[in-house]
Amino acid sequence: MMQVWSASEAAPDRLENEDHVFRFGPLVGVLDGATVPDGFDTGCVHGPAWYVRHLAARIGLAVAARPAATLMSSLAAAILAVRADHGDDCDLDHPGTPSATVCLLRDGGDHVDYLVLCDSPLVLDVGGAVRVISDDRLDTALAELRRVAETVPPTDDPVTRFRRAVAVQRERMNRTHGYWVAATDPDAAYHAVTGTLPLTGAGAVRRAVLLTDGASCAVEQFGLFDWAGLLDLVSRDGPDALVSRVRAAEQDRGDRLRRRKRHDDATVVLCRFR
Template identity: 75%
Template structure:
């Protein structure tokens, strides 16, 4: 389900409403045995967010001296500053400002026009008093419990682009290229489709990407009010989207009853034991959950 106010292009300035209490719990962790977490969760006043930095495949250049973890830290900090400076601006505008500011943070050592430049998904939720504004860019979904109906806001353009790529590669005879060449070709094509009209959009070095995000507004009052919301990296949403162990309502219930950390614990069990684990591109992934709860009127 995608709320009816969802838009991938329109933008309008909104007035921040009266302050309310948004209770936020979160958890974020790299896979066991890997010390660096390329996800980041944060909260700045009424703004809650989750960033999932794109892992750079081994042996591939990015044109940048920084890595995904550096990028998500700087992008989160710049988002906080943008929100503090312009609390009534749209999430699109503040994300664009943050991306532009991080571009300056790179300095002169990085080639920011490189197709593999460091990048991140973005999932944002902002409490406006009587409404919530949201923004989803790339594959970090937002789950909403609105009026007792649980639905999900997704940006599926990366999956669509990759499905087309898989179809193209499947047409190449198995013996025509070795697995390493096929993988390198796949990464190259994916990079060519990043931040392109007929590809997918992600936060990187071009602020234009912010204006291609999936955005919308949902009420915090009335019969259709949002009572719970969960921001997820794809490492956490895998419980629904890849392993099929929960539906979106079940995922929200686990996060609410047992906490975001318990949801990540379930991810680790699935990555270790589920029969479909060997079909995944990554055997294990960073996993992050931000749970936001609101009082009933």
């Protein structure tokens, strides 16, 4: 049996939470909608919050319709279904179309299936050892963009440099040598990081934590603890405790770190298995 606890909180400077948590029977998921920078067009009348809500609902329907299907095929079916939800007023080929990261975990009785797409990691206690399932292709793409930016002569207009960086990042989205994310192309689902782990025996999964990058930054950016420490904190004090630690770090150190956003939506889901 899988027991689930969750916490999801919008950034303090944002009215709407663009993260989304859902559970449909044995399936638990976390989605993180891509925030649109001010002044950028998306070609769509909908925002990230609309997209994650619809994608979550469509994933649930896809899993209900085909319970034995792989998580990749269920996600692909959901992405395709959300295309139809958009309507004729949306340009679904626009590079800024609403998108989201995906982290899924499904209890199969004697095993768990997982899927990670883009930067929403999964932290697992596997037989007492900590294992992190992540998709680092977005980080790799951003690092390449920073290296390219360093070769460009500096300009007195930081806004121009930022707009150029966002445009190039959009060009890398859902490309073979870029990164993959749930948007309008169902093929992205088949580029996710997936796998299966046992729920019985010495190497059984005991605990799992699903995160958006607004919560995983506790390890990856703020260095508050390592992954084992994060897993123990959430298991001992609950998902809200991690969100609180991140908010305190954002307040204390946010201005000193190289972050595009001082605050971000933060979502944490804890799963325990018996």
